[in-house]
Amino acid sequence: MVKEESTDVSENQEEPEELSPKTKAFAPTLEKEHKLKFDKILGSGSYSRVARATWGDKKLEVAAKVINITSTREKDDYIKKFLPREKEIVKLLKHDNICRLYEMISFPDHIIFVTEFCAGGDLLRKMKDIKTMNEDDAKFTFRQFIAALMHLQSYNIVHRDLKCENIFLDKHENVKLGDFGFSRILKPGEKSGTFCGSRAYVAPEILRGREYSGNAVDVWSTGVILYIMLVGSMPFDDRNPTKMIERQLAHKIKFPKLCTASVQSKALILEILQPHAPNRPTYKAICESEWLKSQPYYMKPDEHPKLPTPSTATTTPTGPQKPKDSKRQHA
Template sequence: MVLHMEPHLGVPDRGQTWASSKPVGHVAARPVHSRIVTDPATGNRYYRGRLLGKGGFARCYEMMEVSSGRMFAAKVIPRVKLTKPQHRDKVEREISVHRVLHHKHVVKFEKHFETEDSIIILLELCNHQSLAHLLRKRRVMQEADARCCLRHILLGLQYLHARGLVHRDLKLANLFISGLMEVKIGDLGLATRLRPPESRRRTVCGTPNYLAPEVLERRGHGPEADVWSLGCVMYTLLIGRPPFESRDLEETYRAIRHAAYPPLPPLLSPSARSLLTAMLTQQPDYRPTLDEILTHDFLTQGFTPDRLPLAFSSVPPVPSAKTDHSFLRRAFDALFKRKEDGKEKVKHEEGDVKQFATESGKNTLACSSQSSASDPQVNLCDESGMLVQGPSKPPVSQFIPVKLSGTSPVQMGISKGKQSMYLLFSCTRSQVVHGER
């Protein structure tokens, strides 16, 4: 009796295997298709691993080169799906466009080859999947991290536009996160050459929630359509849902035509509101250019990390504002409780707590205690609230770094002499983002 064992990733099988649950001769054996794919031009063999995603024409798999162990993302397009000549032309256009692109924030094209039944495009493997996968875990993104994503995307878009290309399908699922937590633009299947306004393409293409009004109305579209889609991406990162999403597709299209998205929440910073309003302008001529976006206050004011934190790949969803307030109250109750006359009494500055929780909105609190007694460089706060430095004052305070999304990081100085709280805006954004998250 011969049984077929499914190979694990990294342990390729040796070709076609015959499988049968009964002795040979009782039942006709049936072939099991091999996971090994061979490039007929070079003879290189590749082992197909897990499915990463799928679209209308193609499926994307992890694929390992057997000889070197290198990993790729392989876009596999079955020939049976290419039923019309324009389908084949589309694939060839994608290959010709993508193979000459080399930029830090564009997914790298490695090579392509054809087998008897498929066209296979090998691309750079982005280990942390896409922004769509990330947002399913986090629900919303803090403004500093959204700035990081936007900056990466803008740099990649600048490169594409400078080479006369319009992406036309910018969305979270096509923005991938590398092993170094950098955002890269991928899936150039709908990318097209930039043309003069009078001869621009009028094809309706893209994803409904991210379509620009001029694309939907077949007015001819150019790089301004990418700016609109980028505005939809920014809105989705900060709010947690696309701006024009609805249950009815016609309602979505109606909202896009009139640029009618839900009011921006007041918890967004003024610069974020300003940039979103500018990018989601109905008339393409009034939208900012990529250069203007890069110099906008939202991108230039406030801390912007060089890359996304590695913890993003495993953190739980962001709690709601109600949860934040409840957590904050419990944290302060635990910190300020003391026993007097055999009874526990809680003394805290309730007004400061409520204001602190209200201003944080949907923010997440991530605390880790840190003693100041052994560190001569830590900032200390005396009972009057004055900031003192170093060991010249007795270590009467303990500091807890606190990370609030959309705001500057703070340190809470908790005086042991009095049940008082002081908020000291004394640590940099970088210290919290990269040190305490």
């Protein structure tokens, strides 16, 4: 785990492995019945491996997440609680900035999610390459990221594992949010006490074992991610969780002396990383913030929409309007 004020923001990741013998044995059937042909292993997790593959008559390039659902005591909670939620949620979501699900395949002891392939890799790898992101690129990326989360919000879905590794990029570097393994639907007033996510990204209420509701925990994680994009390091040193929580609760966020991020971007990060969940801004308020309000939403390769001139903006209802007061979200 790379710490505060380091230019490397990566976490320890497992090296890609081969497909399991059982998956390999079933590969000819998958190719024949589902027209899914595995190519290269992209990565692996606790209970799954992700492979690049081709799918369908047109041999569309896809990512195939192969999940081992063989029952063990270690995996029991995942198989009975988390996986059913993930299956339900990925079927619901249809948005340009969310990894699209093409098909869900079941075969003995395994489930495969056939999803959109993201040729641009993930945000973690991009940040390791570029160290810091210029503000124009950061605004474009962050605006798309928030759009994806607003789509989740429309279904009362909380992701609970937002981090750079789960923000994928297509060949044009459009955001594609993925990995909904810890996601769940939290209806208004409903609470959860489950610890989810990576320690460096999760909200202080989760670290403290408190119950939470709404999407304030996801909002916190967006602040951590924005900090990483603009600064190139983590905002908090998680080697000592107790001290990290103390700094979070004291609202102490340091920016390196050499940081070139604008005053407006720093102000937004500070507003998002509020220790008291009800004080964090809504997604709408984030979009209306001083830093992000001039960034239109669009998908590349479309061109950046031209903003209306000041005179046009005051005379046409379609022009940018004065931002409303920041609305707070309540847990």
